[in-house]
Amino acid sequence: MGIKIALAGNPNAGKTTLFNALTGSNQFVGNWPGVTVEKKEGKLKGHKDVVITDLPGIYSLSPYTLEEVVARNYLIQERPDAILNIIDGTNLERNLYLTTQLVELGIPVVVAINMMDIVRKNGDQIRIDQLAKELGCKVVEISALKGTGIDEAAKEAMQAAESKIPMVPQHKFCGCVEHAIAHIEEACLHDRPEAQQRWYAIKIFERDDKVLEQLNIPEATKKHIEQDIEAAEKEMDDDAESIITNERYLYIASIIKDCLKKKRTGMTTSDKIDKIVTNRWLGLPIFAVIMFLVYYISMVTVGSAATDWANDGLFGDGWHLLGIGTSSYNDAADEYGDTNAIIDGYVAYLGEQGVDTEELESYIDAEADTFDGEAAKDMILNYEKDYNADFSYDVEDEETLEVTTETASMDDLTTAADEFAKGEPDPADYGVWVPGIPVLIEKGLDAVNCVDWLKGLILDGIVAGVGAVLGFVPQMLVLFILLAILEACGYMARIAFVMDRIFRKFGLSGKSFIPILVGTGCGIPGIMASRTIENERDRRMTVMTTTFIPCGAKQPFIAMIAGAIFGGSAWIATGAYFLGMAAIVVSGIILKKTKMFAGDPAPFVMELPAYHMPTVGNVLRSMWERGWSFIKKAGTIITLSTIFVWFTSYFGWVDGAFQMLSEDQMSHSILAYIGKGICWIFAPLGWGDWQATVAAVTGLVAKENIVATMGILYGGGDGVYSNLAAAFTGVAGMSFLIFNLLCAPCFAAMGAIKREMNNTKWFWFAIGYECGFAYVIALIVNQLGNLFTGQLMTAGNGVVNIISLIAAFALIVAMIYLLVRPYKESNKLGVKVKA
Ligand SMILES: Nc1nc2c(ncn2[C@@H]2O[C@H](COP(=O)(O)OP(=O)(O)OP(=O)(O)O)[C@@H](O)[C@H]2O)c(=O)[nH]1
Ligand SMILES: [Mg+2]
Secondary structure, three states, X not given: XXXXXXXXXXXXXXXXXXXXXXXXXXXXXXXXXXXOOOOEEEEOOOOOOEEEEEOOOOOOOOOOOHHHHHHHHHHHHHOOOEEEEEEEHHHHXXXXXXXXXXXXXXXXXXXXEEOHHHHHHHOOEEOHHHHHHHHOOEEEEOEOOOOEOHHHHHHHHHHHHHHOOOOOOOOOOOHHHHHHHHHHHHHHOOOOOHHHHHHHHHHHHOOOHHHHHHHOOOHHHHHHHHHHHHHHHHHHOOOHHHHHHHHHHHHHHHHHHHHEEOOOOOOOHHHHHHHHHOOXXXXXHHHHHHHHHHHHHHHHOHHHHHHHHHHHHHOOOEEEHHHOOHHHHHHHHHHHXXXXXXXXXXXXXXXXXXXXXXXXXXHHOOOHHHOOHHHHHHHHHHHHOOOOOOEEEEEEOOOOOOEEEEEEOHHHHHHHHHHHHHOOOOHHHOOOEEEOHHHHHHHHHHHOOOOHHHHHHHHHHXXXXXXXXXXXXXXXXXXXXXXXXXXXXXXXXXXHHHHHXXXXXXXOOHHHHHHHHHHOOOHHXXXXXXXXXXXXXXXXXXXXHHHHOOOXXXXXHHHHHHHHHOOOOHHXXXXXXXXXXXXXXXXXXXXXXXXXXXXXXXXXXXXXXXOOOOOHHHHHHHHHHHXXXXXXXXXXXXXXXXXXXXXXXXXEEEOXXXXXXXXXXXXXXXXXXXXXXXXXHHHHHOOOOHHHHHHHHHHOOOOHHHHHHHHHHOOOOOOHHHHHHXXXXXXXXXXXXXXXXXXXOOXXXXXXXXXXXXXXXXXXXXXXXXXXXXXXXXXXXXXXXXXXXXXXXXXXXXXXXXXXXXXXXXXXHHHHHHHHOOOOOOOOOOOOOOO
């Protein structure tokens, strides 16, 4: 038989940090209350038979929010063999409140005073022996972060578990309460194990609903004990629950007096920082600047440099090792400049003059092995004698794909001809050139004479799809590092506090903001983070709207749309966050006015933990955990999806015969038939072609799939970006982005919504709301966008557009009505939740 040890304690006391240290796990740690919302098990290192359970933080055994219920139920119903109570040593008074309750459970308790590193630094002293005596249990000092004392804590807990000696609570309530408790034990608890009787008796005294329900006490007995309770209440002139609470605090005060010697009073550094950071006027601007920096660094500067490398180098043609050779190649490329365009322009000019340019063109366009630059040069110079007026040529900007027309003189042409003769610089000739993965794989496949379909599957399917997704990993990692730092330093709780002032105005609490922020990494922990919200209706609303914010997996397609259709504008990625926020705010206002969600949010109660310097280990671990799940997804579900998409898009019927298709036959593919069957749904949104439709649908499996699918379906020819730029107008691109940003999240996140709603009706309501909202906004944007850009009749199907435009106006009116109508207060919930 193994031993079960539970880690219990207040939120943010360091339970998970200790859990990770003891078991070698990688659970999330963050410096705000409510990081852990579910219990997690792990085996104690070096002891296979000892199972340690990390629990969500609780302030007391009277649960208030969902994650607290998880912790209490575990302690009371599963009854671990021992409880290791983690206490924040910098905050003894508040933390001991829970301890006074834990020792009554009848389970052996060991108290571990954590954060001793800070306590010592502050110069405070805790008298461990005295504390142990007054609590009646073993007390050890630890620092979970530094790893000091943790083995001893584990050893003590194991010994306590093996001894099976239940705690004897040292604390006695005042006479009348003890009297009532004794009566209660006698009247209805004598068949319970003796060690558990006291805790149950106190809970019955407090009239705890859950315990009363669980024990199923006969009415007559209930009446009888009620007399005892009322008698005590009369004597103390207070209600039963408050009597117990007050007595506990008196007891704790006496312990603190005996055991704690505090050195310093006055403002701590954290308080000083908070004066600025949570300032009524400065709080928001500071938050805005911090968030801007986070996304600017991860999306625009560091992140995009890394992503460019990954996309164009690692998963593209190749890259220079350590960047050596890049600058000399760039110089050479600069020198070569517009040579090709100038020569093309000259050929066109010659053509206009009636010259037969066929032979010249054959020299210019010759394949590498027959290419003779010198001959081409001579030929050009030959023409120069007779045709020597200035001519125009077109240049295409690589990033924005914008085409501009320039004029070249004969001097320009001579230089160009010289450069042309030398040949276009090849990056592989400079520094140490590392070919990209697709290039290597293609070479390998050619070397083994791979059959065409398999080569297609590997290159156009898996490498194109999965590579498109993996290319964004560096950018993700940068974002995850920055988020981890924000989480670890303690700013998270402040953001909730600052945002509470605003969120409250439209009926949400600041606590809804933590899920949103966590959701920028991944929607699943974001949805789960909603458990700390006290008000059930607010919690549901948060679950429904959290995924509007762009998560890590949505970044790639946002970046792709921005790069292909909007010239790589940084505003698109930043705008996506604003859009997500706006969607949450608008939904908040609209939903709060319905019966289902009406009512004021609970008052904001959250501890603001002291600021900590984030540790490198924690930050990297958190980054890696999130990044790894991204990579894992690419290796599993996304690979499978790309194979499916490749197969269904490269096979189909031509003239009634089923066969493998070439790139220009894709519109006959299986996928095209499916897409064409449903793409009418999205026609009013401006992107009713089957490729975009299919991409959006595969996005429901995992959002990264949108990029992977587009990589396959819009690949070929001039490359994905140019093909996308040709397929989407700006307005349609915006509408596509909005729909995919706001519609139902990926399957995994939908699963999380289902779990958190714990009710099928609510789940479907949430999914329906998200998709409906996304559709409405995308429709409005597309139709109004077309109207203002004058494309109403040209973009897509004009008739559809006219009808949709009318619908769009109707929807705008409806939304304005929903936004401005008065609040309906109601205290009734539409649907009951299964317990
Ligand atoms: N200085 C110091 N910081 C610590 C120590 N133990 C934990 N921390 C920090 O305290 C914060 C909270 O740690 P967690 O392990 O997430 O706390 P938790 O008790 O699991 O919190 P919840 O899951 O919210 O209940 C993190 O920022 C940790 O790095 C310690 O011994 N010393
Ligand atoms: Mg935790």
